[in-house]
Amino acid sequence: MKPAKIGIDAGGSLLKMAFEEQGQIHYKSYLIDELDSSMNWLKMTAAEAPIVLTGGKAEYLKKEFFQNALIIPEFESSGIGASYLLKQGGLSYENFIFSIIGTGTSICLNSGGKFSRVSGSGIGGGTLMGLGRLLTDEKDFTRLVSLAGSGKAENADIMVKDIYSPFDPQIDGSLTASNFGKIKDDQVSQEDKAASLTNMIAETIVLLSSQAAVHHQIDDIIYIGSTLRNNAPLKQLIKKYTVMVGQNPVFIQDGAYCGALGALLS
Template sequence: MLKLGVDFGLSNTDVVLVENNQILAHETLKTGPASPEALSRVLHHLNVQSSELGAIASAGGLSRHLPDTFEGLPVEKISEAQAVGRGALALSGLTEALVVSAGTGTAMIAARGTEAQHFTGSAVGGGTLLGLSRLLLGTSDPLEVARLAEAGNPSGVDSTLVDVIGGGIGHLPPDATAVNFGRLVEGANPSREDLAAGLVTLVGQVIAMIAINAAQAAGLPQIVIVGHLPDLKPMRQAFERVWYFYQIEPRPLIPHLSGLATAYGAALCA
């Protein structure tokens, strides 16, 4: 049976076509109004007819605006936590994990088998990165922000431990961040590249540190990060620096097609 999973997020609409729990096709579109017309557009992009489907499942904050049926098929509305949890475990091949859904904002889900519950989260996410980038860099294009960040150095804007206390502390090395954007207080005049690197570091560190503490509190040794924020290479590197500095084992996973986790999970729940 073919199943369509759709995640109507604030920034992106992710769609997957699933058969026998395997992803056959997928697409990521810019989010517009959640409507029958949007579903028709999705099917057009996937080159599939509604008559070929056995189920339609939707998740995401905007999916509540969808009708209960579409061209004779029920539209199942799956809770965000269930969709994120199921999709992340399926993509990672795990049976349980603290799932970090890093999108426009950040939600953290305690996922165990077919059960998933919202555990905690943060208002800091991709929307934070792009909003501050528009203010400080004059762009909210994620690819441009990533390009700038790769060419920059966060120490151009961040105070490090060696700056503040003269060296490392505990297992943290001297070059670990002590104060995000601390150098700006001293009157530093950083480049756009260093500002971008500092913004990516700030967002990445906030998400990673909350994830570490949440996983410990939930009793889940493995962290899985999904969503579209990890699509940006500098963001993945920011996460990795936190795992390295805090010696996190097992290392958190970012599975292939991580941005599709919610749509995939919705289809699996259908």
């Protein structure tokens, strides 16, 4: 591995890397538990390559491994990466909201190429892993996603239609009235609990993202971040709720690496 340049996004759960090699951009990711071993390996194999860092652990990486590295703000790097990938996919927006769904969720604004964080939540991938483990005893991300895809949130949640029954609801009956409101004993399956959790995460992210979009008079919301990778149940729910509130959801290939890519391109 002899990359020309390397961008590293060191977050709370994952370390993501984008690097240019022979004119091509490549991506790698590591669990944050592998940080020391992976960075020692990188330091030995790519000692001459310029490195740009972003994310919560960027200062740590600079101090411990890459003293000459440049650090850029993570919201700026994610915005740069998202803009590049959108253009690569044939899409171009002058202004857009982009929601970074990592360990938590940061909701950011691109206004004419200027990037800023406008909202956020502690609800994100860390919630899926932590609360998912408490609810199902499952600690593997892929397995939790699989459980959610096989379950029905309405078996664990109180729905609007449940509140109004036996009469017709005044609003969409498929909306959630209370997350986990039906869990009163052990009869709710692990699959339904995982589905309810995924539904709660999606609703929260869309609610905050759509509020930011309305405030800034923007129709397009770009959803990126590692929690979306190989997570069809979450993506489907985010798409459903975003369309429901009248906005346009956009998912981009390699969106999990926007921060690392933005660091590489900066």
